[in-house]
Amino acid sequence: MNTGTLTEAILEFPDNRLLIDLCGEYDRNLTDIETRTGVQILRRGNFLAVHGTPEAQAEATEVLRALYERLEQGREVSRGEIDRQFRMGDDSGPDDQLEMFQGGKVEIKTRKKLIEPRTEAQKAYVRALFENEMAFGIGPAGTGKTYLAVAVGVNMLINGEVDKIILSRPAVEAGEKLGYLPGDMKEKVDPYMQPLYDALNDFLPGKQLAKMIEEKTVEIAPLAFMRGRTLSNAFVVLDEAQNATSMQMKMFLTRLGEGSRMVITGDRTQVDLPRGMPSGLADAERLLNAIPKISFNYFTSKDVVRHPLVAAIIEAYEKDAEQG
Structure with a gap:
């Protein structure tokens, strides 16, 4: 585990309803992300404070933003989707191999x-x-x-x-x-x-x-x-x-x-x-x-x-x- 300097990142999520879905029941989605990255995530109103090493913090904030964006598109966030996000990251880059995608x-x-x-x-x-x-x-x-x-x-x-x-x-x-x-x-x-x-x-x-x-x-x-x-x-x-x-x-x-x-x-x-x-x-x-x-x-x-x-x-x- 990286024991470098701990820092704090503040993320704002304007839609409180979507933020609730992002956190999951009993904040289990946040717990999953904390377990995978080693960060600590605290909720303050419409903000999430992410505490951890710079590397872990960057990974956690990227996942949180991607999942919130998914909710904004009307899609659900399940534990499977959190797993997919960690495994694959942002796969929305240009690709013309198949027009259907x-x-x-x-x-x-x-x-x-x-x-x-x-x-x-x-x-x-x-x-x-x-x-x-x-x-x-x-x-x-x-x-x-x-x-x-x-x-x-x-x-x-x-x-x-x-x-x-x-x-x-x-x-x-x-x-x-x-x-x-x-x-x-x-x-x-x-x-x-x-x-x-x-x-x-x-x-x-x-x-x-x-x-x-x-x-x-x-x-x-x-x-x-x-x-x-x-x-x-x-x-x-x-x-x-x-x-x-x-x-x-x-x-x-x-x-x-x-x-x-x-x-x-x-x-x-x-x-x-x-x-x-x-x-x-x-x-x-x-x-x-x-x-x-x-x-x-x-x-x-x-x-x-x-x-x-x-x-x-x-x-x-x-x-x-x-x-x-």
Whole structure:
């Protein structure tokens, strides 16, 4: 920790209502910023006094100003947004790579919320999803691979760029157990598809999502159900792809039809296939990485956006694997 000279910076925030939102319930947003930077923040009316070393103070005041500006634009400030601000800073510089990201900001609009990448790797991944017909997102749990892919799919659906969303996973965990579970096939496999339903529920109102599922505008199905289909004008996501066999992966990738996009996400460290059976994700990396319009984006524990302990747990396991 820097033990240099402590100074005070005074920041004025004219709108008291927005200042309350900036501080958060029980000042928890200020507490988060204090914890991350080592400063002390005191509220005096419409002013915030930031005490700390010059370096820490500069970082804290930059974050506070950026978050207040966000509130002025009518956007919310959550703990996730504070995390994003520390990770990425001001990413509003000029960028003409994609016209849809005017002003350089990478944003995904859905029916329920606006999604913004929270790390540089996530930002590059979202760009790849919009730019490429086939994209791979590879890395540990909690890095937003599937969540961002589903968000982009919803964005493309509501903008008329695709006609349907198809989400799939290998039902490896089910395996022999499927026959012993009660209910029809949908009821048997739905527990394994739940993370995909959770993501969709974040982006689409419940009644609208239910109608889309009923009308097959949104499909959620095990990987085995993809055989024999040609998927045209669809946004297709294969989640947990490390649990697809080489034959299943080839089958899935060759379903790509006219006007469709495919996203394949997986974690190479969590293969649940029987011992000795190679992962189709590893084969796809090896065989496809030189083909134009197929992108590969990689995440590490530094990109984990769940609870901070998740990143620490992943790092501990990665370190143990390296030593072993």
